[in-house]
Amino acid sequence: MFRNVSELVELAISKNIPISEVMITQEMEVKGWTKEAIIEQMAKSLDVMEQAVERGLKEGIKSHSGLTGGDAVLLQKYIASGKSLAGETVLDAVSKAVATNEVNAAMGTICATPTAGSAGVVPGTLFALREKLKPTRDEMVRFLFTSGAFGFVVANNASISGAAGGCQAEVGSASGMASAAIVELAGGNPEQSAHAMAIALKNMLGLVCDPVAGLVEVPCVKRNAIGASIAITAADMALAGIESRIPCDEVIDAMYKIGESMPTALKETAQGGLAATPTGRELEAKIYGIPLRKK
């Protein structure tokens, strides 16, 4: 069983197999299932992700609080206008990440990757790259195993919980996971996947979890949006041959330590950050029909 990214990469290189295959093999041992059963199980998650993206893009779904919804559709219209500055693939990923999180905020059905609050980044980038790289269904399922392998390391060595480590542990982890998987899908090698993960996560370090009114909406939806764009950019950088000076495992360790020293008010308690801004407090009071908190 691999305990860190360097062992994961080492396993892939020594056996001359992709990261996704290392993850599938380990899962077969852990679960005692056949390879087909493991892949079948992951394919179900892929179906759920696809349905969530489609629903978010089609319906312009609104959350119960009214704080989020409809932005995925706005972006798709903007992309169609041909005026986009960031480029179609990046914006499509952003839109599809937003779609997933809008469905999540409306208590729709999603697949946590690695959490529900960060569920947009991995499917957002995957379904945007489907247009460009034309992967087979099997390659799309493999994308999830590669993401999962890197997430597995983060979860065991740091945290994937906003309450324990802030948003860097959620959207930060998701961006790193997606970035590593993009590299593999685009034909990069395992070491480049690790560099992509490190570059993405480095740019999310210190990010706090400060949801307005405690809802997984503001700023979570937009953080998934930018998380998706970071994932693609970091993957492009790694594919270009750029390396992270700080090894991936040390970045993960830094994330853990930053999370430990982060004040509780900034770890999913709705007590600090954006949640405690005048507008944040006003929205909270309106949603719950309670008097405005003065603090």
Add this chain to the structure above:
Amino acid sequence: MKYKSVFDIIGPIMIGPSSSHTAGAARIGRIARSLFGRKPKWAVISFYGSFAKTYRGHGTDVAIVGGILDFDTFDSRIRESIKIAKQEGIKIRMVEEDALTDHPNTAKIQLGDDQGELEVVGISIGGGKVEVIELNGFVLRLSGNQPALLVVHNDRYGAIASVANLLAKHEINVGHMEVGRKEKGSEALMTIEVDQNLEDPVIKEIEQLPYIIKATRIHD
């Protein structure tokens, strides 16, 4: 390692909006229901830390009640669970606690009816994964990933060996085992995670062993 499976990372498939505060809460509720073994007449749910501060926004309340109604994380009835509980005659009370706990996402669930009561403390550690850390005052660690057997017994020599022998007889492999007691010679608890699902006759057989008070199982 806390996380053993890739499906802990890519998954669960669930009703939004939060894996720790919604899916994890539903799982804690469902474990409590499974340990209680039947539909309760009443439930008292206490929230601590981040759970206490944000449970309304995350639907932690409906999720945990959904779990108590035996709904899975992807069951869309979770959204209506409080209404459904009312229809089924279950009295629900929620308490926001100020006390500091080791883990920020902690919930205590007390379930009861005319026949008995049960108290479970669970934590939601991220991505929908949960651990049960206390049962009726006993400290324990239960991942919820594997079928598990909980045996309440008298703190006497041979009790643990007799249960282990019986599992061996049925060719059931033990993955993880913990034993705890409140004080010497009083009631004690064995927590045993096993590789196979446990059938009813095995549970009955365990309960007939000397010094065994009660055996309960939790499936994967």
